[in-house]
Amino acid sequence: MDWIVDYYNWRVVIQFIPEFRDGISATLFISFISLILSLVIGTLAAIMRISSNPVSWRIAAGYVQAIRSTPLLIQIYVIYFSLPELPILDRRLNELEGGVIALGLNAGAYMSEIIRAGIESISKGQVEGAQSVGMTYLQRMRYVVLPQAFANVLPPLLGQTAVLIKDSSLVSFIGVFELFGAGLTVLSERLMPTEAFMTVAFGYLIIYAVMLQISNYAQKKLGGKRA
Amino acid sequence: MIDVITSTLPFLFEGLWITFKISLITIICGSLLGFVVGMLRTVGGKPISMVLGLYIHALRGTPFLVHLYVIYFMLPATGIAWLQLEAFPAAVIALSLYTSTYVAETVRAAIQAVPGGQAEAARSTGMTGAQAMWHVVLPQAMKLMIPPMGGIYVIIIKGTSIVSVIGISELVRAGENATLRHPKELMLIYGLTALMYFAYCYPVLRLARWAETKFGSVRLPS
Numbered sequence: 001m002d003w004i005v006d007y008y009n010w011r012v013v014i015q016f017i018p019e020f021r022d023g024i025s026a027t028l029f030i031s032f033i034s035l036i037l038s039l040v041i042g043t044l045a046a047i048m049r050i051s052s053n054p055v056s057w058r059i060a061a062g063y064v065q066a067i068r069s070t071p072l073l074i075q076i077y078v079i080y081f082s083l084p085e086l087p088i089l090d091r092r093l094n095e096l097e098g099g100v101i102a103l104g105l106n107a108g109a110y111m112s113e114i115i116r117a118g119i120e121s122i123s124k125g126q127v128e129g130a131q132s133v134g135m136t137y138l139q140r141m142r143y144v145v146l147p148q149a150f151a152n153v154l155p156p157l158l159g160q161t162a163v164l165i166k167d168s169s170l171v172s173f174i175g176v177f178e179l180f181g182a183g184l185t186v187l188s189e190r191l192m193p194t195e196a197f198m199t200v201a202f203g204y205l206i207i208y209a210v211m212l213q214i215s216n217y218a219q220k221k222l223g224g225k226r227a
Numbered sequence: 228m229i230d231v232i233t234s235t236l237p238f239l240f241e242g243l244w245i246t247f248k249i250s251l252i253t254i255i256c257g258s259l260l261g262f263v264v265g266m267l268r269t270v271g272g273k274p275i276s277m278v279l280g281l282y283i284h285a286l287r288g289t290p291f292l293v294h295l296y297v298i299y300f301m302l303p304a305t306g307i308a309w310l311q312l313e314a315f316p317a318a319v320i321a322l323s324l325y326t327s328t329y330v331a332e333t334v335r336a337a338i339q340a341v342p343g344g345q346a347e348a349a350r351s352t353g354m355t356g357a358q359a360m361w362h363v364v365l366p367q368a369m370k371l372m373i374p375p376m377g378g379i380y381v382i383i384i385k386g387t388s389i390v391s392v393i394g395i396s397e398l399v400r401a402g403e404n405a406t407l408r409h410p411k412e413l414m415l416i417y418g419l420t421a422l423m424y425f426a427y428c429y430p431v432l433r434l435a436r437w438a439e440t441k442f443g444s445v446r447l448p449s
Contacts, residue, residue: 069381069428070421071388073399078421081406082414162288169290173392180292193300201289201297208288 012195016186023182024203030100030178031165037104038164042111047141049116060112067109072167076102080174099171107164114156118149151222158215165207179203231412235405235419242401243423249318249397250384256323257383258376261330268331269338270360279331286328291386295321299393318390322383329379337371338364370442377435381428388424398423 005011013020048060067075080098083089093101122145130140150157169180183200187193268279286294299317302310312320341364349359391400402420406413 065429065432066425069432070424071385071399073388073391074402074417074421074424077399077402078414078417082417085414166288166290169292170389172292180290183293183296187296187300193296193304197293197296197301201293204289204293205285208284212284 007194008198009192009195012186012190012192013199016182016199019182019185020179020199020203023177023179023200024207026176026178026181027165027168027203027207030096030103030168030171030176031161033100034103034107034164034168035161037100038107038111041104041108042115043146045108045112046115046119049112050119064109064112067106072102072106072170073173075106076170076174078102079105095171095175098174099168099176103164103168103171106167107160110160110163111157114153114160115149117156118153119145121152122148154218154222155215158211158218162208162211162215165211166204169204228412228415231409231415232419235409235416238401238405239398239419239423242396242398242420243427245395246384246387246397247427249315249322249387249390249395250380252319253322253326253383253387254380256319257326258330260323261327262334264327265331265334265338269335270356283328283331286324291321291325291389292392294325295389295393297321314390314393314395318387318393318395322386322390325386326379326383329382330376333372333375333379334368337368340371341367373442374435374439377431377438381431381435384424384428384431 045060045063048056049064051057076099079102080093080095083098083101084092126144126148127140130144135143168178172178172181172184179200183196186196186199190196264279264282268276268283271279295318298321299312299314302312302317345367346359346364349363350356354362387397388399391397391403394400396404398420402416405416409416
């Protein structure tokens, strides 16, 4: 196995295993928190978007358009550098908070479009049935519409989650340590770009492969369309 | 505040011009490459389709940032002369490869969306497989490819923001440089930068939606 060292020096990579391990867990942690945040924001935005109140759907539509037509990097910069300038905060955001908020807001816009498609896929009879047994709006959403909507759009939601995990590499620019940051550490300490970035790519590919498996499983489990 | 805007706007417009250039070159190169990959994946045999599937998955499974660093830092480290890329070609190549995966999937989905009877009918009139593809299937598939291309173009435009890290002075880098000159006006300058991206991307998205209502659309395999 020694010839391989000329191309990919795994002995160096072994020295940096703690960095890569911390990097992967940080990436997963950041992605997980951002995912929760984006699902909450996405659901709220989707509900606002389909409401008949012009103020609320215009706000939601504006949010989605604004996020979709600006790059994530700029969103991260705007939130991390300039949110503290607003009077609502009396302190600077730390890197992790800024990164997670930006990622959550960014993914939330895409999630809201997916969730909206899910809500619109629920047949009218479901809502009317819930109405006829006397459920309020919130109860209808909570017990009838949203569970089915999420089940219908689970595969695209998982796809968007994979995008979110990849996008989380961008928060390394505001100084958050995660998988890509681990690669940058190896690059700056050893000047070995191959070992640094092939290992990082491998780490992301593992996460991606797991996501793909989960997505396939979900698709199979949910099978055909529901009502 | 007004003087900050007037003094930074020229630099931001210069950045926007470079963003425009990169995204335009990339959409052309990436679409051509993606078209070839998508076609080969549809009509090529099983082994070709598997290799190209691997290519698409490998690029889809890693962040664009990693592609950029691999092409800009790793390839020159191999010592091969023609892999010593300058920043601009490295950025264009990385973005084109990234784009090609999206285009390839769009092309494949569009070709598969054309009903099989079309190709069969063409073959039954005596056309060869290539003729059936060229004269019957592709013209119909082309219409389905147009609407998703708008979305892909916006992905490229947003992707160009990332190439600022290898030192290309496009819009984000221009904004960063401006914040060095006016460190008190971070929000204003980044806000202006975001507005410029919006001004570039929003019409493209609107155009894509218009094309979707005109030509219909295909569902991409996610």
